[in-house]
Amino acid sequence: MKKLFAWITVLLGIWLMITPWLLDYREILxxxxxxxxxxxxxxxxxxxxxxxxxxxxxxPHFVNIILGLWLCVSGIVIFGPISAAIRWNEIIVGILLALFSAIATQIIEGRKTYIYTKEGSVLVEMSKMNYKDGIIVMKGKAFGSMPQVMHVRPNEIWNLVGMVPFEIILHMPKLLYLGWKQNKEKVAAKNRC
Structure with missing residues (x-):
């Protein structure tokens, strides 16, 4: 997932490189x-x-946060009289760069994920997920069995998308925030021990 955010910031870097010609910068600095x-x-x-x-x-994400903050400051303070389009471009790209990079620092990859029954028993434990040969390949355990490799085919992914009600989409930001908060608390508790 961190690679996704790195690709997003690559796009911001490309945008930053081409805007001097798109916005017709008059000043060389x-x-x-x-x-x-x-x-x-x-x-x-x-x-x-x-x-x-x-x-x-x-x-790398911390360096991008610093660069994003630098862009915000330079857009406001450093260059003096520049056009509003250039100033806002610096500020907006800086904010987006810092924001996406900060989010990437909060993602912890490689943790096991569990799906539970209503009673609290582990139904599925997933330890790794990849894309291979047109399918999603997950390593883990189902019903506490021996480790298995599970395959999710494209038609099943499509069916899964059809199962997601609008209510879940509306609550997704809250669920992601709560998940982030709970994981952060677990890490803090683990570090205290």
Missing amino acids: PQWHDTVVGLVIIILDLIFIYSKVDHSKNW
């Missing part, structure tokens, strides 16, 4: 500034995406 910062974002995120390093590390 803002033009070079946005081109260089955009290039740094792209290179940093592509290294993160394609490297074999541990993707649980957050340093």
Whole structure:
């Protein structure tokens, strides 16, 4: 999931690199500034995406947060009299970059996920999920059995989408926030022990 946010910030970096020509920057300093910062974002995120390093590390996202805040400050303070379009471009891209990067730092990959029965028994334990040969492949256990590889075919994914009522979509931000909060509390409790 962190790679998804890295791809989003790559797009922001590309946008930042092409806006000097789209918005017709008149001053050379803002033009070079946005081109260089955009290039740094792209290179940093592509290294993160394609490297074999541990993707649980957050340093690239923290660098992007700093770059996002820098864009906000530079759009307001540094360049003096520039057009409103350029100023707002700097601020909006900076906010989005910092926001998406901050969200990425909160995602903890590699944790097991459980689906429970109404009585609280573990129904399914999922330890890993990948995409392979046109299907979703999940590793885990069903009904407490031996480890298994489960396959979710495209037609089943389509059927699953059809099962999601609008009420769940409306409550998804709240559910995601509560899940984030509960996981953060678990980690804090584990670190105290």
